[in-house]
Amino acid sequence: MQQKINDTKTVLQPLAVNQITLPNRIVFPAIQTNYANSDGSVSDKLINFYAQIAKGGCGLIFTGSASVSPDSVHSERTMQIHSDKFIPGLEKLFTKITQFGCVPGIQLMHAGRQALRSVTGHDLLAPSAIPCPVHSKLDPTYKVREMTLADIKRVQNNFVAAAVRAAHAGVKVIEIHAAHGYLLNEFLSPYTNHRSDQYGRSTLNRVRIITEILTEIRNKLQQKVAISVRISANEFIEGGLVPENFQDIIPCLENAGMDLLNVSVGTVETVNKVIPNSSLGETPFVDIATKIKNFTKVPVCTVGSIASLKTAAAIISAKKADLVAIGRSQVADPALVNKSLTDDVAKITKCLKCNKCLYWNTGDKDMHCFVNHSVSTK
Ligand SMILES: Cc1cc2nc3c(=O)[nH]c(=O)nc-3n(C[C@H](O)[C@H](O)[C@H](O)COP(=O)(O)O)c2cc1C
Structure with a gap:
């Protein structure tokens, strides 16, 4: 039988990230739920979803991901942040999360x-015109084009404008999504970036699109928000990023204003690493985060299949990471943190790692959980 944990000192210790204080070390990572309204604005369902996790004792929630521009919208109910019309809904969401003592974040x-071009209605943009082996097979109209310098400037402005909107709505931590094979990860990786200009060719050039975004966000928002960057420290693809590459990348991110490094792995081509099933065990990627921690001064968050506060506490006590993100296990039981601190620990509903939540594979219109039916129905 599970017992309530005793070694709570480290996992419950507050952490200062720049000028934002997190109440404890547990993070809810960005999880696209498709619970937004059909125009991408915040819905009551989305607020209720995050409220349960905030109430359950989590320290920092990354809402989103939220699309910074209309040509990046995944599907009909993706959260969006490319217009001021989204601010009132976001304000409601961040206020609700804050009410429970949790810190609101957003992933951009x-x-x-x-x-999919059939969903975005726009040409797909990438550092180089190399089709994604997965998405290109899903859409006969799939077409990707190399970004011009004007495209790069425009998308950078989209990220900065989105950050300013989020801050206006009361967010405390802004996360730049540079992981999982999406646009900024594509720039970072020699596998997808074959450019010969100032945004390609060398590690320092490949990170430039991100550092310019960070610098501009910092200029505009000063210390009002903390800035997190999410990376895939290992793409698990031949010719792709490996942890050693980040020795050169991280100092650039730090100099540009990064306050927190959220270490994930994989891309859509290696999605079994991004969202691991149970065959990989409970902490398959903590060692990668620990390796990355040697390259940085900022706090590091680890993720991947971590299922209990006890495991999170062990990771933090051993200084393998500073924060632990628990995704699917907090979807399965949003009160995981608080229950772990009481005799209710035995009542925690456990995530089966069945990946029913991957609604894009199951044909569900939004995220469902096999063990927690309330997440998709409220
Ligand atoms: C349904 C679903 C949607 C996800 N959407 C995002 C996303 O929008 N951005 C992101 O960085 N990661 C996303 N992820 C990955 C999670 O943030 C997390 O890294 C992953 O689920 C592994 O953590 P876990 O084992 O604790 O769930 C998603 C995962 C799931 C299950």
Whole structure:
């Protein structure tokens, strides 16, 4: 039988990230639910979903991902943030999360070549005109084009404008999505970036699109928000990014204003690593985060199949990471943190890692959970 955990000192210790104080070390990572309204605005269903997790004791929630531009919208109910009309809904959402003592964050993303033209209605953009082997098979009209310098400037402005909107709505942590094979990850990776200009050719050039975004967000928002960057530290693709590449990348991100590094892995081509099933065990990628921690001064968050507060506490006590993101296990039981601190620990509903939540594979219109039916019905 599970017992309530005793070693809570480290996992419950507040952490200062720039000027934002997180109440504890547990994070809910960005999980696209498709619970937004059909115009991409925040719905009551979305607010209820995050409210349960905030109420359940989580320290920091990354809402989203939210699309920074209309040519990056995944599907009809993706959260969006490319217009001021989204601010009132976001304000309601961040206020609700804050009410429970949890810190509201948002992940900002552009999907790049990992999208469907039939959904976006626009040409897909990428550093180089290399089709995504997965998405290109799903859409006969799939077409990706190399971004011009004007495209790059426009998308950078989209990220900065989105960050300013989120701050206006009361967010405390802004996460730039540079992981999982989406646009900014495509720029970082020698596998997808074959450019010969100032945004390609070398590691320092490949990171430039991100550092320019970070610098501009910092200029505009000063210390009002903390800035997180999510990376895929290992793409698990031949010719793709490996942890050692980040020794050169991370100092650039730090100099440009990064306050927190959220270490994930994989791309849509290696999605079994991004969202691992149970065959990989409970902590398959903590060692990668620990390796990355050696390259940075900022706090590091790890993720991947972590299922209990006890495991999170062990990771933090051993200084393998500073924060632990628990995704699907908090979807399965949004009160995981609080229940773990009481005798209710035995009542935690456990995530089966069945990946029923991957609605794009199951044919569900939005995220469902096999063990927590309330997430998709409220
Ligand atoms: C339904 C679903 C949607 C996801 N959407 C995003 C996303 O929008 N952005 C992101 O960075 N990661 C996304 N992820 C990955 C999660 O943030 C997390 O890294 C992954 O689920 C592994 O953590 P876990 O084992 O604790 O769930 C998604 C995962 C799931 C299950």
